[in-house]
Amino acid sequence: MKRLFLEFFIGVVTFFFLCIVSYVYYTEVYTPDYELEVEVRHVHGAMRLLDEIAEVQGQKRADEMFADYASNNLLSVTPISWDSPTLSPEIVNEIKNHGAVSFDDEYSYYVVYGNLKQIYLLAPDLSFSIWEKLDFESDLLWAFVCTGFAIYCILMMACLARRFRALERVTLAFADGDFSVRASEKAGMRLGRLNSSFNQMADKISGLITSHKQLTNAVAHELRTPVFRVQCQLEMMEDSGLTEEQHRYVAGITDDMAELEQLIEELLYFAKLERSAIPLNLSTRLVSDWLRKLVSDCQRDTDKHIELECDTRVVACLDEYQLKRAVSNIIRNAFRYAEQRIDVQVSCDEQRLTIQIDDDGIGIPEQERARILEPFYRVGTARDRASGGHGLGLAIVSQIVARHQGRLEIGESDTGGARFTLTLPTEPSDELLTAETTAL
Template sequence: MQNAPDSELHQSVAFNEGLLVVFLFGGFAIYSFFMVWFLSRRVRALEKTAHQFADGNLTARASTRSHQRVGSLNRTFNHMADRIGHLVTSSRALTNAVAHELRSPLFRIQWQAELLGESQLDSKQQKKVASIIEDTDEMTSLVDELLYLARVDHPNTLFSLQTLDTSVWMNAQWPRWQALSTKSVSLDAPQDLPSVEADPHLLKRVITNLIGNAEKYATSQIAVRVYCEDTQLVIAVHDDGEGVESSHWPFIFDAFYSADRSRDKKRSGYGLGLAIVKQIVTRHGGHVEVDHSDLGGACFRVIFPC
């Protein structure tokens, strides 16, 4: 005699089958949750390493331990990082070596041109000699900037960090910076600014470069404003020039990049001044920004932790 569909046995079997399905789906959901959680932890660790590498830490490498790797992705990332690090190091070494080697022949050319300029020459020859001296001066300045960039860019370069009273230090240096510009230059540095850990010589170079850059493009006014934002010290240099188009912002701090299409070196320089600013600030644990200024031109900001 067959059991009725609504018998106790059928109900028990149906209940057990339903319970089994619930357990299977529940177990699968828990297993999937923990798998995603473990994978996301590993991916976040790899992402953190990638960000460190992108921010200039060429020694950053992903862990290859079994409980931290994401398949072969960690080894692949490390291989890529090794190749990029080697290329960057080789490029730095080549730039530094070329800059060093250029100094001697440039000095000889300049010296001989100056001697030639003191001899008996007609006006046309004098102009040509003067042009040679001017060109060698320009090349010497470029070489000096390259060597300076290579020095601050080198990870083993030691900085002489000091605790600087920002307000006192800025006001003490201000007369020298004012003398750099023929424009109207103002400083807004309140007395209650926090101290900052920095190399005073390099910090001076940062502000000198920013004021020098503003001097090239300002119409009549440059403003340096120093203020505290959250736990950061901000030094902003504004000008009332034409400004910088936003399409140039991602590249404006790259070496040899110029947003000035005229290629007038007396105005745009060599594209190394802002690159030096970025390297110095980055080595101090800060970052750089460019934006529109309320004066109508550009605003270059350097942000330091304090």
Template sequence: MARLFFTLYIGMIGAIFALFFTIDLVAKRMAYDLEARDVEQTLGGYIELFQEIHVLAGSDAMFAAMQRTAKINNQLLSEVTDIKLLESKSIRNLPKPGIFHESLDPNDDEVIYFRLNVNDKVYQITPDQSAEIWRVAEMLSLAFLGGFFLITALALGIWIYLLHNKLKKLERSAIRIADGDFSARAPTTFKHRVGGLNRAFNLMAERVEQLIASHKRLTNAVAHELRTPIFRLRCQLELLEHGIDVAEHNRFVNGMDEDLTELDQMVDELLSYARMERSGGDVLVLKSHELNQWLLERHEGLERNCRKSLMLKTAKPVVIEYDERLILRALTNLIRNADKFAQQRIELSINQQAGFAVICVEDDGVGIPEADRERVFEPFERVDNARTRESGGHGLGLSIVREIVAQHEGYIQISESSLGGARIEVYLPLMLPQP
């Protein structure tokens, strides 16, 4: 923090001085003519007075009056005797009377040169550095400068200290997460907040906690799902080691083939789900489609894989942008899920609601209890009773559907169907008209 303090302090002081220097430079350029004119007018009045004194009282009285006037104004008046200055073009061209307001010597402060019409002398006026007013002004200037440095350092130090405390709290939360406490959160009260950093940190921590918990659940579920077919394979292999007839041998071999097929399907679904869950998922290949026509063209293929009747209800044309491959995968999973639990028929329909195209899949099965409608989208989750493991599948179908719909910035709702079973609605945003 000390390094940050000195870096900010030096940078701030440099920036402020650069600003002051620029303002002073611009102000001098803009206001110099006005200031010079004011000085010349004031001094011009004095010159007229001095010349009148010379006429009335002589040169000694005039010079004495000039000295008193300069002293009153905390200035020094003297005659220019430097040959080099007297031979300069500015002095030689100085009229009688005339005023020249500029320093001709780089080592001097600002000097005012003037000439009277009563003699050939050139006089100069400079600030009297020994005067009390200039000493006070210098002291005030030094005090102001010192106070400025001190107050700036104090204000910056307090700000750095408060920022350091806020960042330390964030650091402690980060260390707790690194140590495995994924419930750690950064404080979000005003005195502990660092802009939007605390909120962003907590969102990240929440996401990490959810991912870790999800991966733990997924690991446990995968281990549980793999145990059953592996156990069956081991049992059938042990039975094959004993002498059995051909019919039993073939039955066990077929069973092993089915178990291997189940394992292969499970691995394929796991890979699909992992790809969908990954941040960003697949790269969407979005194209504009009229949804009714697109489903009509694929109705026969979808129905071919169903054991129950699949009815398609079309509506007025609905144009949306979506990834054809992924939406077909989601629709296939929904229909396959409905086919497992339907009694006789499945209905697929399309409609529009509040800026969304709605794809609805309904069945006449036993439905999904309201308490389980969110849980069924979790990996390897199944509903008890009618929707059991014997129905087939691995509990990943609806999880994959949810990920696909989320990639399309849509959402899913489950409700009770008028057919008696489950009604799953997929909401996809309508394609906005091009300007």
């Protein structure tokens, strides 16, 4: 954002000064200096008067009047001979024809009068402070113009920055999953049609996502009834004198239906988490109490060794049920990929609780670590459907950590396997408490 406004400011300032330079160049090269021409005509008129005075009253009287003219106009007089090397032939001709020619500097002229024996250079007498004041006023004018332009640019940039920041906040909130936010379309907050275009896009995306969630939720609900009927019929078939081969088929179907029922349960739970239908039940407890029991329960379901390292004094305010589910999902996910062991380490400081879960399996490719948190996404390696699961476990973990305003990071363990790090606040923030109160 800062770079954008800096580029805008530099571009506008450069364009402004290019316009000024172009104007000065055009007036200097392609158009006459009418102001200077008027001043030269004034001086020329004065010299013609001195010519008449010299003719009527003599050269001496004309010289006295010329000295008075120069003194009254705060000009210095420098005599120059006609053959002076500083005078080009063109200037000499101009002086002979017009009696007064402007010099390079403003208020400076070559003049002749009377007997035309001497050329005089009239130039500002710098002993008078008025010339410095004139220069100061000219510089002051430019200073006011540049300062005014800079202030205007800064105010415009501040106004645009305020509008861009407001739109940026809405965009980030929308990207974080708050699909209800919309950009303000008030006159003082609009950026052309950008705000309304963003709102139209947000409405369409929100509608699509809501429709998708409703469809997923409805399908999961509707599947429960036929799954239950199939399970009942399978139980009845087992009691109806089946052959050994038929029993094997029925057992396989039963296992598949159990897996389908688990998938439906995970779908419904994930859908509830997405729409915040499950409020956080925050309570302050010793982390080691529920974590040791969780690890013990998980150990009974695997032959891989699970090592827990947790200080018995660690206390945090969390939703124990949801966090147990998140940690359990990661540990059980590690069952399928760990070679021999799974390590769970817990550390805590004044503000953050960190739960780190490592396995010694094949690990997760770096380019896949962000995507495995998406629902049903699977890495195209040995971590595929053949290893079991439905692809919702880590998505649920991500939702639970986000609900706690925590952070989930995926990396590589010291043994080359996967490392999942959950970083959670030990105390709920005011925003989290407000959100949960509103949900209730």
